[in-house]
Amino acid sequence: MIEIDIEKKLFSHTGEMNLKIKTSAKKGDFVTVFGESGAGKTTFLRILAGLEKPDEGYIKVDNQVWFDSTAKINLPPQKRKIGFVFQDYALFPNMTVEENILFAMEKKDKKFLENLLELIDLKALKNRKPQTLSGGQKQRVALARAIARKPEILLLDEPLSALDIKTRHILQEEIANIHKQFKLTTFLVSHDYSEIFKLSNKVIYIKNGKILKEGSPEEVFLENRISGKVKFTGEVLSIKKEDIVYVLTVAVGNNIIRVIATEEEIKNIKIGDKLLIAVKAFNPIIFKINS
Amino acid sequence: MNKLKGTIKHIQSAENISIVDVEIDNQNFRAIVLETPETSSYLKEGNQVFILFKETEVSIGKIIKGEISLSNRIKCRIKKIKKGKILTELKLLFNNTYITSIITTASAERLNLKEGEKVEAFIKANEVSIMEIVDG
Amino acid sequence: MDEFYQTLYITFKLAFLTTFFLFFIGLPVAYFLAYSRFKLKPVLEAIVSLPLVLPPTVLGFYLLLVFSPDSFLGSFVEKYLGLKLIFSFEGLVVASIIYSLPFMVHPIQSGFSSVPKSIIEAAYTLGKSKLETLFKVILPNIKSSILTGLVLTFAHTIGEFGVVLMIGGSIPGETKVASIAIYEEVESLNYQQAHKYAFVLLLITFFVLLVVYTVNRNFLKADKL
Numbered sequence: 001m002i003e004i005d006i007e008k009k010l011f012s013h014t015g016e017m018n019l020k021i022k023t024s025a026k027k028g029d030f031v032t033v034f035g036e037s038g039a040g041k042t043t044f045l046r047i048l049a050g051l052e053k054p055d056e057g058y059i060k061v062d063n064q065v066w067f068d069s070t071a072k073i074n075l076p077p078q079k080r081k082i083g084f085v086f087q088d089y090a091l092f093p094n095m096t097v098e099e100n101i102l103f104a105m106e107k108k109d110k111k112f113l114e115n116l117l118e119l120i121d122l123k124a125l126k127n128r129k130p131q132t133l134s135g136g137q138k139q140r141v142a143l144a145r146a147i148a149r150k151p152e153i154l155l156l157d158e159p160l161s162a163l164d165i166k167t168r169h170i171l172q173e174e175i176a177n178i179h180k181q182f183k184l185t186t187f188l189v190s191h192d193y194s195e196i197f198k199l200s201n202k203v204i205y206i207k208n209g210k211i212l213k214e215g216s217p218e219e220v221f222l223e224n225r226i227s228g229k230v231k232f233t234g235e236v237l238s239i240k241k242e243d244i245v246y247v248l249t250v251a252v253g254n255n256i257i258r259v260i261a262t263e264e265e266i267k268n269i270k271i272g273d274k275l276l277i278a279v280k281a282f283n284p285i286i287f288k289i290n291s
Numbered sequence: 292m293n294k295l296k297g298t299i300k301h302i303q304s305a306e307n308i309s310i311v312d313v314e315i316d317n318q319n320f321r322a323i324v325l326e327t328p329e330t331s332s333y334l335k336e337g338n339q340v341f342i343l344f345k346e347t348e349v350s351i352g353k354i355i356k357g358e359i360s361l362s363n364r365i366k367c368r369i370k371k372i373k374k375g376k377i378l379t380e381l382k383l384l385f386n387n388t389y390i391t392s393i394i395t396t397a398s399a400e401r402l403n404l405k406e407g408e409k410v411e412a413f414i415k416a417n418e419v420s421i422m423e424i425v426d427g
Numbered sequence: 428m429d430e431f432y433q434t435l436y437i438t439f440k441l442a443f444l445t446t447f448f449l450f451f452i453g454l455p456v457a458y459f460l461a462y463s464r465f466k467l468k469p470v471l472e473a474i475v476s477l478p479l480v481l482p483p484t485v486l487g488f489y490l491l492l493v494f495s496p497d498s499f500l501g502s503f504v505e506k507y508l509g510l511k512l513i514f515s516f517e518g519l520v521v522a523s524i525i526y527s528l529p530f531m532v533h534p535i536q537s538g539f540s541s542v543p544k545s546i547i548e549a550a551y552t553l554g555k556s557k558l559e560t561l562f563k564v565i566l567p568n569i570k571s572s573i574l575t576g577l578v579l580t581f582a583h584t585i586g587e588f589g590v591v592l593m594i595g596g597s598i599p600g601e602t603k604v605a606s607i608a609i610y611e612e613v614e615s616l617n618y619q620q621a622h623k624y625a626f627v628l629l630l631i632t633f634f635v636l637l638v639v640y641t642v643n644r645n646f647l648k649a650d651k652l
Contacts, residue, residue, distance in 0.1 A: 051548050077551040084552040090545035094567035103563065104553040149553055244375035245393065262346055262380070262391065265292055281325040282417035 001026055002153070002185060006047055006057035006067070010209065012038060019043055019054075019209040025202065027062075027152075030179055030186045032196045032217070035206035041189045042087075044206065045155050048187065049084050050077035061153070083146030083184075085156045089138040091130035097141050098126040104148035112148070119181075120144045120174060136167035140174070147178060154179065154186040160195065165235075165272075169251075172198055193221065193274040194235045198253055230279040232257070236271050250275055292343055293390050295320070296424070299338045302328060309334060311421055313342050316388040321362035322419035333423035341422040348418040349392035351381065352411040353402050363414040365390070369406050374399065383412055430599055431620070435627060437516070438604040442584040445523040446531075449580050450573075452524065453531030457576075458561070460532065461539030479529045483589025490522050491593055514596040519604075522594040523584050530579040538572025539565065571646035578639045582632055 005022040019040040025031050033041045046052040048059065050066070053074055059067040066075045077084075092100050101116060102108055117123045120140050130138055139159055146154060156175070160168045176199055179186050190196055196203060196217050203220040205213040213220045221233075234252035241247075246261045248269070259277060261269075269275070297315035304310075304327045311322045311334060320342050328334045352364075367390070371382040379399040381392045392412060404410070459465075460472055478486055494512035495501045504510050512518035542565055550560040566573070588606045595602030597611070605624050612621035 049548075049552055051551070077548070078554045078556065080552075082552055084549065086545045086549060088543065088545055090543065090549040092546055092549075092564055092568070094564070103550075103555075106554060145549075145553070243377045244373055244380050245378060260345075260347065262292070262393070264391075278420065280417060280420055282323070 001060075001062060003058070003060040004048070006054035006059065008043065008047065008052070008054040008056075010040060010043060014038060017209045021204075021206070021209075021211060023204055023211065023214060025185055025187075027185055028183060029202050030176075030188070030200040031202045031204060032200040033187060033189045033204050033206060034191070034196065034220075035212075039206045040209045041206055042157055045084075045157050045187060045189060048080075048153070049082050049155055050075055050080050051084075081149075081152040083149060083151035083154045085139070085142045085146050085154070085159045087158045087161070089130070089135075089142045091138055091141055091145070093130055096127050096129055097122055097133075100130065100141055101145050101148045104145045106149065116144045116148060119177070136163050136171060139163065139171060143171075143174065143178065147182060150182070152185065154182075154184045156186065156188040156190075158189045158191070161191070168192075168195070175199060193233055194251070194253075196221075197233050230281060230284055232277045234275050234277060236269060236273045236275060238271060239266055239269065248275075250277065252277070292345060293349070294341050294343050294422075295388060295390070296339060296341055299334070299336050299340060302334055302336055304328065310416065313340060313421070315342070316386040318365055318385055318388070320365075320414075320419060321416045322421050323416040324421055331423075334421070339424055341424060343420040343422055344414055344418050346380070346391045346393040348414055349383075349390060349394075350413040351392055351394055351398070351402065351404070352413055353404075353408075355411055359413070361413045362416040363412075363419070365412040365414075367410060367412055369404060369408050369410060372399070372404060372406055379404075383410070385412075431623065433600050434603050434605055434608045434624070437600070437602070438585055438606075438628075439631075441516070441519055441523060441604060442581045444520050445527055445584045446577055446581045448520070449524050449527055449531040450577060453528065453535055453576060453580075456528075457532045457535035457539055461536045475532050476529050478526050483526065483587070484593060486526060487522070487590040487593030490525065490590065494518055494521075494594065513594060514598060514602060516595075516601055519591060519595045519602050522590050523587060526587060526590045527580045527583050530583045531576045534572045534576040534579060535569070538569030538576075541572070542568055571643045574639060574643055574646065578635065582635065585628065585632065 002025045004024065006019070008019045010017045010019050017040065021044055033044060035041050043052060047054050054067065054069065056069045057067070058065065058069070065071070065073050066080055067073060092103065095103060098113065098117070101113055105112070117126055120143060122140055122144060125133065125137060125141075130141065133141065142159070159175075160171055163171065172195055175186075178184070179199075188200065200217060203213070203215065203217050204211055205220050232252040234250035234257070236248055237251050237256065238249040239246055240249075246263065246266045248259050248261050248266070250257050250259060257277075295315045297313040297320065299311060300314045300319070301312040302309055307325055307327060309324055309327050311324060313320045313322065322342060326334060333340060365385050367383040367385040369381055370384050370389070373380040374396055377396055378393050379396045381394065381399075381404065383390050383392060390412060456475065460468065460475070491513065492498060493500050496505055496511070496513070501512060504512055510517050512521060546564060546568075547560055550564045555563070586606060587604070588610070591602070591604055592607055595604070597603045597607045605628055609621050609624045612618070612624065
């Protein structure tokens with residue numbers, strides 16, 4: 001259980017802003033921190049990590065106090081059981097992939113290292129220096145390194161935003177895997193709806209330093225405004241005209257589905273757009289899958 | 292997708308299912324949905340909502356006699372026909388409101404549909420969705 | 428020993444010792460200047476940079492006053508450490524350290540500043556202390572800056588003239604270094620001897636710089652993120 005109630009005055013190019021966040025997360029939650037750039041998402045993550053100090057409030061993890069302004073407690077990042085994945089990967093250029101991961105371990109655990117290299121598919125790269133890796137590979141190493149210390153909380157600051165869509169999908173899988181396997185509580189900063197729906201069970205929507213909405217991704221983004229009961233969110237992969245209608249190919253989670261749309265409907269839709277697809281509960285045809 | 296704005300005239304609910312009558316341009320549309328006024332606050336008599344239905348769910352009839360189980364029968368006039376190889380799109384006008392239908396070209400030819408002709412549009416109530424109107 | 432070789436020996440010994448001590452002084456100073464948010468930091472920065480702009484004779488003059496046995500510092504050092512700082516080799520080392528400070532501090536400071544903040548923070552989030560982060564993450568990634576600092580200090584100490592003359596006084600075998608020897612040989616129209624000094628200095632300095640730039644190229648490649 002993580003309880004957070006913090007306040008911090010931020011100064012940015014757009015002026016002063018008061019970051020005021022009160023929220024909580026259960027162990028095993030995958031929380032997405034969502035909002036416009038400059039809303040305070042990254043600062044929120046850095047405060048959790050102990051890289052920045054709030055002006056007031058407290059952070060409690062299980063029964064340990066990480067920060068308490070009244071009791072003047074502020075655990076340094078070294079003492080918080082966290083793994084932080086930075087937007088720019090922040091790999092140590094003087095170390096190989098393997099050394100980067102080993103450096104993060106408190107006790108050099110060769111067996112765990114092998115496990116990690118296997119799990120995150122880095123075996124072939126273990127003797128390479130970070131500067132010779134692609135963005136996706138670097139992000140994998142950053143992920144492995146963050147896990148190497150066996151943290152309880154994983155903090156991901158827009159880890160996939162710089163990657164192409166295919167690499168992003170693969171890494172989303174790996175993040176989901178790691179989250180489950182290591183029983184982590186994860187905080188992810190993301191703008192990507194399909195990523196959010198795929199990975200997280202909770203969303204904190206921050207605007208101008210305040211929580212605008214909080215809840216499951218469905219509660220935060222879909223608001224139950226349409227009476228269709230079967231809903232997917234997906235990303236448009238292609239739009240093809242066929243006869244007088246259009247066929248949209250949409251990636252929904254791991255599946256690729258195709259739907260028919262009219263010229264009118266596709267007017268404002270382009271490849272890469274996020275879609276909500278709703279089907280009435282009366283329409284789906286149901287089959288049992290026999291194993 | 293056909294998206295029409297109207298006013299809820301009547302709601303009849305069982306446990307989880309509601310039949311909602313929405314009046315659009317003096318024409319009643321009936322929707323059956325898996326929500327009730329309790330689960331969805333916008334389901335309220337007198338409220339303005341959108342009704343949504345896919346073009347491909349609009350069937351066309353000509354000189355239909357006898358009874359049919361369909362709830363939504365709308366008398367309209369064909370304003371425009373766009374013929375494709377497989378599918379044909381019809382722009383239909385009732386009162387002052389347009390709806391669009393997509394049927395197979397084979398059917399369009401079998402019915403010998405022409406622009407300006409009077410037809411009936413059929414939409415099953417379970418194909419009609421209701422959407423809340425949110426300002427802005 | 429021949430005075431020629433003796434002078435060269437003193438010159439390089441001075442440069443070596445100055446560089447050696449300055450590395451250990453310059454490193455913490457550079458670290459502080461690069462990372463501290465101390466309010467009076469500009470004052471310290473200005474002091475460190477003074478030798479860059481001040482005529483060496485001004486610095487030499489003040490050091491002469493401060494080091495003199497009549498001054499508080501001079502008498503203190505002489506009494507308790509048994510060191511004479513004026514017209515002695517030890518004094519020359521101390522003066523050179525002060526004089527060459529910016530040449531060590533500036534490259535290392537800019538090296539520190541060029542290290543992405545995120546890799547330092549990454550080390551902290553991985554449980555590493557500031558000291559461990561310094562030695563295992565920061566320093567290995569600014570090798571080229573450190574090398575630049577070392578070489579600039581070394582070369583600059585060899586080229587020193589004004590301060591050395593005022594503090595050391597050109598005592599053969601004690602404080603006479605090559606740059607002063609050249610001046611004196613020319614004064615007494617002994618061009619051939621001046622040539623010998625000048626050529627050896629030129630050769631050695633060029634060779635050192637050549638080695639440094641070659642090594643540095645590899646470091647720079649490795650430093651790149």
